[in-house]
Amino acid sequence: MDWGLLQQNADMVAQVLRASDEELMRAREVLIGLRMFYGLYVLHGLLLPDTPAQAALRQRIDEWGMFPFLDHVIAINPSPRQFAESLAVFLEPFFDGLHQILMDQLAQDPDIFNIPGDETGALGFGKRWIRAMAELTNGRQAAGGDADDGPGGRSV
Template structure:
């Protein structure tokens, strides 16, 4: 596939995805009755078209500046496009050892990578994927008024320290197709995601009381009841606001 064909194809695919709104800002909006601010929207992954093109054409065809822009779209580690550009340029011009900026085609077909993996590698990748999916789900549910606990806050802090929520939001699919699942397994074999999984598992071992509200002896039972109560109150306030708006409209019409 040539450059003229690859870029439009990648753009159509990536242009449909803009990431989830950040759960912390969604929660704040729900608790205050305000709209989710525009800055809470996820990163614009249309810039990832350059990374897709690099996988198909090779990084030399795409260029370091465009690749830096694509990497910055993930939002990892809080690095900007300028930061990535400096890192890529330094690596590219390093004489000892030289960086290999050859084509990325061997890694482009993630399904083939999974097919080549050993049974042990696949089991480990599945473990990492399942674990990260659980941690990602906890973070998302925080935005839906899941009762907060010190253990949950510590997990979010670990993810935020790596600026990994945008990447998890892009990688983790709760109901994946077979191809999406294969692609996720391939990514979960990478050191970055495996390390993130280990860090979060370490945090859970240090403070496993994820579903225990401090001072509540009923533990998980009280946790669930607190969440259901918060959702009922949110629903009731929404109905009241809707009914009030309807009444104002009727008075205006009358």
């Protein structure tokens, strides 16, 4: 996708100047909310344990085909300029609708950090994530120097 063309043709400053205080506050709420959902989606790829609630949120984002767009427009640690540009984008009612659908999904299944069958709740979720990262790190260290490396240099 050529996002540069969109940015060149969108008059973001005029949008912000025309927006009321309430519209700007809502766009900020939508931006922050979508950043949270985007973050959960990205962290899933970084060994965050999966739960049915998280899978349902990712499915909603995928149904709308919005991950590539969110990936482009949401920076995890935005500069003030990036935040302002994103705020202008999220003035559009379409994104308010996406945010509301995800919030409704979250309200329907709020246990995003509870793994089914694990009675320790969020604590067990966190421990599982730390263990998965440690296993990945330990596996890389073992693959780098073990004599019993299998095909492709992987420890077997």
